[in-house]
Amino acid sequence: MDAIDSKAAAAPGQVIARTALYQEVAERLRARIFAHDLAPGSWVDEQVLADEFGISRTPMREALKVLAAEGLVVLKPRRGCYVAELSEQDLDEVFPVMALLEGRAALEAAGKASDADLAELRALHAQLERHAAAGDADAFFAVNDAFHAALQRIAGNRWLQHLIDDTRKMIKLTRRHSLQVEGRLEQSLREHARIMDALAARDPERAARAMHDHLLSGREALAKLGGAG
Known part of the structure; x- marks a missing residue:
């Protein structure tokens, strides 16, 4: 079981648990982007971050989709995910x-x-x-x-x-x-x-x-x- 998943899985309803997990991951990534620990234009290594958070890549990808919808990251086909830059x-x-x-x-x-x-x-x-x-x-x-x-x-x-x-x-x-x-x-x-x-x-x-x-x-x-x- 994923490290972050353990608390979420205790909540009633599997769908709710998954939702809470990817939202928590999105919030952590958002904070890193605002602090520029993940710098504008930098590549987001999904696997490294997933390993660091102790989760699978599925909630990581769901979290990145949330950030992409907010305009904070850019998902590029076959090239991965990058932190957005402002011109x-x-x-x-x-x-x-x-x-x-x-x-x-x-x-x-x-x-x-x-x-x-x-x-x-x-x-x-x-x-x-x-x-x-x-x-x-x-x-x-x-x-x-x-x-x-x-x-x-x-x-x-x-x-x-x-x-x-x-x-x-x-x-x-x-x-x-x-x-x-x-x-x-x-x-x-x-x-x-x-x-x-x-x-x-x-x-x-x-x-x-x-x-x-x-x-x-x-x-x-x-x-x-x-x-x-």
């Missing part, structure tokens, strides 16, 4: 989509945010200020993600959240992020301050514009690094 054109196309989606989330959040919600966002913004002052891009990046996630939760639109999550998966394929550009930390902080001001004023249209411009500004900074890989 500059891909980034030029995906960032405006993300800007529209996150702009909408900011618009909806501005109309729904409670005082407690705003206090949460201000606390996150204060962390961004500290990390920017320290020049800690990695910590800033992590809190930035938390800020955007909190804003989307406040918006409370599950359909919008689903689209944002799917689109963000693609952006995570790039090996770089805009905060690596000199001066971008401070610029991003100013953009976040404008978003906060609009949210505090409960001005949906201004919040949407500020978020939209923030995302496009990130793309412009990313372009300065050159090369999507």
